[in-house]
Amino acid sequence: MRWKISHLCLLLSAFTFLCSSARASININVEAVQKAVVFLYAADASGAVDKNKPIGTGFLISIPTNADPKRIYPVLVTARHIFDPTWAKCGVENPSIIYARLNKKFYKPNSGESGFDFARIPLSDHGKPTWSHHTRDDIDAAVVVPIAIDPDQFDLGEISIENFPTEDELASQSIGDPVMSAGLLPGLAGNTRNYPIFKFGNISNIPSEDVETHCGPQQTGFPVKVWLIAANLVPGNSGSPIFHVPLGGNGISIGGTRPVLLGVQSISFIGADVAGMTPINFVYEILQNMAFPDSNLHRGPPSAPSIPSPK
Numbered sequence: 001m002r003w004k005i006s007h008l009c010l011l012l013s014a015f016t017f018l019c020s021s022a023r024a025s026i027n028i029n030v031e032a033v034q035k036a037v038v039f040l041y042a043a044d045a046s047g048a049v050d051k052n053k054p055i056g057t058g059f060l061i062s063i064p065t066n067a068d069p070k071r072i073y074p075v076l077v078t079a080r081h082i083f084d085p086t087w088a089k090c091g092v093e094n095p096s097i098i099y100a101r102l103n104k105k106f107y108k109p110n111s112g113e114s115g116f117d118f119a120r121i122p123l124s125d126h127g128k129p130t131w132s133h134h135t136r137d138d139i140d141a142a143v144v145v146p147i148a149i150d151p152d153q154f155d156l157g158e159i160s161i162e163n164f165p166t167e168d169e170l171a172s173q174s175i176g177d178p179v180m181s182a183g184l185l186p187g188l189a190g191n192t193r194n195y196p197i198f199k200f201g202n203i204s205n206i207p208s209e210d211v212e213t214h215c216g217p218q219q220t221g222f223p224v225k226v227w228l229i230a231a232n233l234v235p236g237n238s239g240s241p242i243f244h245v246p247l248g249g250n251g252i253s254i255g256g257t258r259p260v261l262l263g264v265q266s267i268s269f270i271g272a273d274v275a276g277m278t279p280i281n282f283v284y285e286i287l288q289n290m291a292f293p294d295s296n297l298h299r300g301p302p303s304a305p306s307i308p309s310p311k
Contacts, residue, residue, distance in 0.1 A: 030198070033182050033198075033241070034157075034194075034196050035156055036156070036158055037183060037196040038059065038101065038102055040054070040058050040239065042098060043096075055098070056078060056082045056236060056238040057237055057238065057239040057240040057265075058100065058239050059078075059239075059241040060146075060158045061158055061160070062075075062159070062160050063287065063296070063297065065295060069296070074149065075143055075144070075146075076143070076149075077239070077241075077264060078142055079142065079239040079264055080133050080140045080141055080142040082142070082238060083098070083129075083144070087133075087137075087222075088140075089214075089215055089221075089222050090219060094123070094124075095123055096124045097120060097122055098121050098123060099120055100118065101117075101189070101194060102118070102149065103116050103155040104116060104154060105154055107193070109192075114192055115193040116190075116192070120148045121144065121146050132290055134286050135285075138224050139224070139225055139278060140264070141266075143287065161298065161299055162302060163261045164280055164299035165244070165260040165262065165280065165299065165300070166300040170281055175205060176203060178200065178244070179200070179202060179203060179231065179245060180200050180245045181199050181229075181231065181241065181242045182196040182197070183196055183233075183238075183241075183265065184196070184197070196240075197237075199231050199237075201229055201230045201231025201232075201233075202230045204229055205228040210223035211223065211228070211276055225278065225282070226267065226276030227263065228274055229242065229265075231275060232273045233268050233275035234268055237268065240264070240265040242263045242265055243259055243260065243262055244262045245259055246258065260280075263278050263279045264278045
């Protein structure tokens, strides 16, 4: 499925969000991030949405085509354990359907009508998964093409593949660098609209070994490849996008770095204010293996146009 992009392309440096306590700017387009984040809900026994059972967060990214950059493949990214609790040793069967709660495009405040609706996302077709994961078994990330999400019905944005870091940009990240996430906080999702909760923190560590986690207190542990983030991220944030957010006064980035999509929240260590993040390069490798026809998977800043030689 391809969408025609005509509304909002995520350029992370287009807006700034002021952080008054630090007297600095977070160079990221907060409005666009909100439009890209979706809330994920479980289905009930009949296959209808269970509005009382939020299960996590996802976010939309866009992959342009070479023939027409305005034509894109929309892709939903989340944590693998949301789609595949069997893999995560959660003791439950994998869902065949989930639902994305999305803000409506045409909504009149104070009208008494709900400002969001649910889009059905099948996760299997005749017993075969419709979603993709990494070839490595310790990567907590999943990708699906959400064919049921109608861009004419919902107020959507997408994170452009250009906002993925290059290998050099990812390698330049280090302990202490500032990060930001946006995701579902159960109980504060909003009664009429989705309201992603923004949280801020820092890279706490980049372990060279896998980290063991558990689906629940009595569940068997399993290893995941994650970076550790010092931030109070909770289970409902699973699948949230995590960004590198360079800080600088008056919107000037420190060291000339740019905001980038750094990873996907995987695990939370409740009470420790520490979470695990799956680095985004593994999501990029999943996309490469999905082989979208005529896709342009260029990551990094757009290439500068060539300057004609003087005649």
